[in-house]
Amino acid sequence: MATVVMTSLDSKSRAASRGLSDIKIRNLFIIPTILFLIVFNIFPLIYSLGYSFTDFRASTNAPATFVGLQNYRELLNDPFIWANFAITAKYVIVSVTGQVVVGFGTAMLLNREIPFKGFITTLLLLPMMLSMAVVGLFWKLLYDPSFGIINYALGLGSFEWLANPEMALYAVAITDIWMWSPFVMLLSLAGLSAVPRHLYEAAAIDRAGPFYTFFRITLPLVAPILMIAIIFRTMEAFKTFDLAYILTSQPTTEVISIRLYKMAFQEWQTGRSCALAYIVLIMVLAITNIYVKYLNRVKER
Amino acid sequence: MAAVQTRSERALNRLAIAAVLVITLLFLAPIYWITSTAFKPRNLATTIPPTVVFQPEISPFVKLFTKRSQLRSAPEPEVYAAAPWWERLVFDGGEKVVRSGRGEVQLSGYPNRFMNSLIVAITSTVLAVGMGTFTAYGFSRFKVKGEADLLFFILSTRMLPPVVVAIPMFLMYRAVGLNDTHWGLIILYTAFNLSFSVWLMKGFIDEIPKEYEEAALVDGYTRLEAFFKIVLPEAATGIAATAVFCFITAWNEYAFALIMTNRRAQTAPPFIPSQVGSGLPDWTVIAAGTFLFLLPVAIFTFLLRNHLLRGMSFGAIRK
Missing domain, CATH: 1.20.5 (Single alpha-helices involved in coiled-coils or other helix-helix interfaces)
Structure with missing residues (x-):
């Protein structure tokens, strides 16, 4: 690991001699x-x-005994843990795809002269600034099968969103899409507004169709910023805890963070949960690494 | 744009504006709904069809702030007569609840949780932005060996899943008695926001021309004086924006607060959902609590609107 080591500084020696160097x-x-x-x-x-190499349980006073790689071996061979990872993957795909479609679509619509554009954009950004836990709570009210406004608006009668094991994960994803599409929209809008207008004018002179213009001009130029949004949201969706934990308690919505929380703080399998935490941590750091590469690439432009 | 629009382009533009309006209304509908529920009488909160037009009330807020217990029947006339005006608002709604205790007003758990949220969010913001600004200046102005690695290390601490960090922190806090204390949460939130604050502030300080300080150094300022008298005032807007971001993050945080606190230092995010609990929840009270909790964030979002993009991209994208 890098350490802070003295190197030559570009300051004037006269200035450096005054006060602290x-x-x-x-x-x-x-x-x-x-x-x-x-x-x-x-x-x-x-x-x-x-x-993570012990069988420690924080709920008892029993001393921890060293068990080597047993926790890791058991976790990686546990089909239930893999099921939690599969649920997480499904959630990430549904949620991030939804955010990109809604967010990028809205950005395309907003990328023109629209009255009160700044004000509208700020209003649209409101959901992502709110607390996930509290958002989860009030979406419970909206999803309620008997008096929820969503069922009423869509004419679904007493459709169960959260109590239905098939539907619950999608319900959580819809809430997440509502919250975070504005984030994708914000970044896409920045990318779209940076596309030089003369490219579009040239395309229009060449009588290029809207599809050609979109796939050959707009998308390639917005792609780097859009990738930042996608990777960041993927990472956040992978870590998701608050929304799913508050909205439902279905086994079908038990994403990996919730499994980890239960293992650590309800079942008190401290040693085992530390091992699982490490498996999750390595995955998150891998995504972070990709994310930072893209951040620096966009910064350098 | 002076470009001449054809008739079809104008029609397309109008269509886009209409679509944007519909999307905006859809996005705001949930926020509108929770806000309007906070001002409804209890019997109109969960009706089918939903009640849209109603006489707004503040009785949900009275119920939010005071401890109440359920009565079997409507309050006796003498109880009603002795009640202050805000207590009557609750009775007038036909509710069979009375404030508990004999005469004296007892506060509910909410104001205390709200204060805890304020204390923890403000203190951790001051610490994170303070340390972050110094560090950002150090990275921005001096040569640091392995700068890219250090900055990646700093950013990666922000990406750690809260539950992963919470397991060892819980054990360590238990050992030193920091569980369920303000300082326990403040330290966690400062660490969480510090990396963000360094990245964002570095972007803001990079934009201040080095020549300003160099001129000051030539004029006889020391490096520290130049930092405090030249750089800090120039970076004021950036510091304010960073502070608001850090405040909102700490204010909204749930997982650490759920794990590390239970009573004394509990903040609002774990408390508000716990009110739903068992039985028939009073959604007007929950909505009132939610509304008050979201209000500061909504105000800050408007103040911050020109910096949102920058903050959300860790300073990578500047406008």
Whole structure:
């Protein structure tokens, strides 16, 4: 791992001789943050790595015994855990696809001269700023089979959204789409408005059809920013906990974070849950790595 | 745009505007519904067909803030006569509830949770933005060996799933007695927001020309003086935007709060859903609590509207 090491600074030597030296200031400004993050993020992870090789249960006073890789072996051979991963994957696909379709579509509509465009955009962004837990709660009211406004508006009678094992995951995804499509819209809009207008004019002169224009001009130019939105949302949907936990308690909506929470804080299988946490962590870091590559690529443009 | 529009383009444009309006209304409908439920009398909150036109009331808020117990029948006339005006609002709605205790008003759990949310969100925001601004300046102005790796390390701490971090933190907090305390949550939220604050602030400070400080150094300022007197005022807008983002994140956080607190330091996000509990929930009270909780975020969103894109992309996209 990289450490903060003295290197030559570009400042004037006269200025550097007054007060604190630049190197001291740099270290004073950077090191506390790095230390804080190491103590409160990295150290706990090392701590739990240790527990992941034990059968420790935080609910008892029994000392932890070392069991080697047994937790990992059992987890990776457990079909129920794989079922949780499959549910998570399904949720990610449905939710992110929905957000891209709705978000990008809305951005295409908004990318023209529209009265009160700034105001409308701000209103559309409101859902994603709200608390997921509280959003989950009030969507329960909207989804209610007997007096929910969704069933009334769609004429579905007393259709069960959340109590129905088949439907519940889609209900959670719909709420997530409502919340986060605006995020995809916001980023797409930034990409769309950066497409030089003369490209469209040239295409119009060449009598290019709307499909040709979209696939050959618009999409390739928006793609890098759209990828940032997609990867970021994929990562967030993979980690999702609040919405699904509050909206339903179906086995069909038990995404991996909920399984992890139950294993750690309801079944108190601390050692095993630490091992599962590590499996999840490695997956998240892999997605983060891809995400940062795209962030830097867009930044460099 | 001075481009001449053909008739079909104008028609298309009108169609797009209509579609945008429909989408906007659809997106706002859930927020409108929870807001209107917060002002309904209880018997109109869960009707079929849904009640759209009604006389707005503030009795849900009275019920939200005071502890209540259920009565078997409507309150006695002398109880009604002795009640203050806001208590009568509840009785007038035909409700068989009375505030508990003999005479004195007892607060419900809500104001306390709301205060906890404020304390935790504001303190962690100040810490995260403060440390983040210094660190961002360090990365922006000085050569740091392995800068890209360090910045990736900083960002990756933000991406950790809360439940993953919560398991060891829970054990460590239990060992040092930080479970269910304000400081326990403040530390977690500061760590969570710190990486975000560094990334965002670095973008803002990168935009301030180095020449400003160099001129100040030539004029006899020390590096620290130049930072406090030249850079900080220039970065004020960025600091404000970053602070609002950090505040909203801490304010909205659920998983850590659910795991690390249960009574004393519990914030509003785990508390509000727990009210649904058993039996028939009073949705007007839940809606009132939700409305008050969402209101600050809605106001901040409007204040922040020009910086949303930047914040949401960790400073990668500037407008």
